[in-house]
Amino acid sequence: MDFSGLTEALASQSYGNVADICDNLMLRVASQGEAYEDEWPYAIHLLGHIYVNDINSARFLWKSIPVTVKESRPEVVAAWKIGQNLWTKDYAGVHQAIREYNWSPEVQGIVTSFSELYTKRMFDLLVSAYSTISIQDAALFLGMNEGDAAKYVVERGWIVDTTSQMLTVKKQELAVEQKLDPSNLQRLTEYVFHLEH
Missing domain, CATH: 1.25.40 (Serine Threonine Protein Phosphatase 5, Tetratricopeptide repeat)
Structure with a gap:
């Protein structure tokens, strides 16, 4: 084969x-x-x-x-x-x-890569679903101990409140750039004019 x-x-x-x-x-x-x-x-x-x-x-x-x-x-x-x-x-x-x-060498690469990908997916899920979350809960989602989870999210801009053991999630800023294309504006104007007359 x-x-x-x-x-x-x-x-x-x-x-x-x-x-x-x-x-x-x-x-x-x-x-x-x-x-x-x-x-x-x-x-x-x-x-x-x-x-x-x-x-x-x-x-x-x-x-x-x-x-x-x-x-x-x-x-x-x-x-x-x-x-x-x-x-x-x-x-x-x-x-x-x-x-x-204990994964075999043939399988280790895909498992390691999946683990990293899955951690990123979980991080993205936390960003979209929470504004605050406990360190303990974030650690469960990310598959890390609490110290590593706190470090991981702080490196990505989150804020830790050590007193309450809560994390404030930093929302991803969406960069939306709109460009005004004069030809599109002209076509839209003509189309609206056509509908009105």
């Missing part, structure tokens, strides 16, 4: 392409009637779907994995544990599932 495309994607850290590469390869191999279960990189395939936040596809893949594979490859189960926590929106559980398994 030719995994060169997958190997290249992993080597170049093109983790957003991993799920599609695995899906296409699996379909091609299955259409040729080849058995692939024993050597298939299920953990990487699951993590590929998780990386692009396609939890439905990860769930369907998990259900299709033979029981013998689930029983014999703990890394596959560990990858699915991340997916389960995403499915149930257990934000702290996602970070815990990432940390509690």
